[in-house]
Amino acid sequence: MSKKTDAQEKKHAKQAEKQAQKEAQQRAKREAVEAREKAKREDAEAREKAKREAEEAREKAKREAEEAKETAKREAVEAKETAKREAVEAKERAKREAEEAKETAKREAVKAKETAKREAEEAKETAKREAVEAKERAKREAEETKERAKREAEAAKENAKREAIEAERAKRAEVQAEKEAVKAAKEEAKEAQGKASAQPYEGMVKLAIASPVDYDQLKQLEEDLRQVPDLRLELVGGSVDEGIKIVVSMSKPVLLVQLLGKLPPVEQAIKKGREIEVKLKAKQ
Numbered sequence: 001m002s003k004k005t006d007a008q009e010k011k012h013a014k015q016a017e018k019q020a021q022k023e024a025q026q027r028a029k030r031e032a033v034e035a036r037e038k039a040k041r042e043d044a045e046a047r048e049k050a051k052r053e054a055e056e057a058r059e060k061a062k063r064e065a066e067e068a069k070e071t072a073k074r075e076a077v078e079a080k081e082t083a084k085r086e087a088v089e090a091k092e093r094a095k096r097e098a099e100e101a102k103e104t105a106k107r108e109a110v111k112a113k114e115t116a117k118r119e120a121e122e123a124k125e126t127a128k129r130e131a132v133e134a135k136e137r138a139k140r141e142a143e144e145t146k147e148r149a150k151r152e153a154e155a156a157k158e159n160a161k162r163e164a165i166e167a168e169r170a171k172r173a174e175v176q177a178e179k180e181a182v183k184a185a186k187e188e189a190k191e192a193q194g195k196a197s198a199q200p201y202e203g204m205v206k207l208a209i210a211s212p213v214d215y216d217q218l219k220q221l222e223e224d225l226r227q228v229p230d231l232r233l234e235l236v237g238g239s240v241d242e243g244i245k246i247v248v249s250m251s252k253p254v255l256l257v258q259l260l261g262k263l264p265p266v267e268q269a270i271k272k273g274r275e276i277e278v279k280l281k282a283k284q
Contacts, residue, residue: 032235032247035204043273069171076164086156093152097145104141199271200253204234207260208272209244210279217265217280218244224263230254246278 108130119126209218225233230252238244250256260269260278267281 035247036206036245043275047273075166080160080163082159086152086159091153098142102142198255199257201256202250202253204247204249205256206275207246207248208275208277209238209246210277211243213244214280214283216283220265221263221278221280222246224265228254228259 113131115126115130222233222236225231225246225248230250231254232249232251233246234249235247236244248256257269257271257276260266260276265280266278268279270277270279
C-alpha cells in the first residue's frame with residue numbers, strides 16, 4: 001500500500017512539474033511576444049520622429065537656399081539695370097556736350113569770320129588764327145568729351161563686372177554651404193554610430209538578422225554567442241514578415257555592438273532603435 005501511494009505521489013509531482021514547466025514556457029512566450037510588440041512600436045515611433053525631423057531640416061535648407069538664390073538673382077538684375085542706365089546717361093551726356101562744342105565752335109567761327117571781314121586785311125590774319133584756335137579748341141574739347149564718356153562707360157562696365165563677380169561668388173558660397181551642411185550631417189551620423197557602438201547593453205536585447213540570411217552563418221553565429229561570457233542565448237525565431245530575430249540576455253554590461261562586429265560570421269552590426277541589426281557575411 002505504501003509503495004502504491006509513493007508511486008501516485010511521484011506521478012502527481014511529475015504532472016505538477018510538467019504543468020509548471022508548461023505554464024513557465026507559455027508565460028515566457030507571452031512575455032517575448034509582448035517585448036517584441038513593444039520594441040516594434042517604439043522602433044516605429046523613433047523612425048517616424050526621425051523622418052519628421054529629417055523632412056523639416058530638408059524643407060528648411062531648401063527654403064534658405066531658394067531665398068539666397070532669389071536674393072542673388074534680384075541683386076544681379078538690379079546691378080545690370082543700374083549699369084545699363086549709367087551707360088545710356090553717359091552716352092547721352094557725351095552727345096550733348098559734343099553738340100554744344102560743335103555749336104560753340106560754329107558760333108566762334110562765324111564771329112571770327114565777321115570780325116575778319118570788318119577789320120579787312122589787317123584782321124584777316126588775326127581772324128585766321130582765331131579760327132584755327134577755335135577749331136583746335138573745339139577738337140580738344142570734343143576729344144576730352146569723348147575720353148570722359150569713354151572713361152565713364154569703362155567705369156560703368158567695371159562696376160557691372162564686379163557686381164556680376166559678387167553674384168557668382170554668392171552662388172559659389174551657397175553651393176559650398178550646402179556641401180558643408182551635407183558633410184556635417186554625415187559626420188554627425190558617423191559620430192552617432194560610433195557612440196552607439198560604445199554603448200554597453202545589459203538585460204534582454206533583440207538582434208534583427210538582415211536579409212538575405214545564410215543559415216549556415218546563422219547557425220555559426222548562434223554557436224559563437226553561446227561561447228560569450230555573461231551572455232545567454234534566449235530565443236531564435238522569426239517569420240516571413242519580420243525576418244529572423246535572436247533574443248539574448250546579459251547578466252553584466254557588455255559592449256554588444258562591438259562584440260558582434262568582431263564575430264567571424266558577422267559583416268556589420270548597427271544599432272537601430274532598441275534593436276541591433278546584424279548583417280551576416282555571405283558564405284564563400
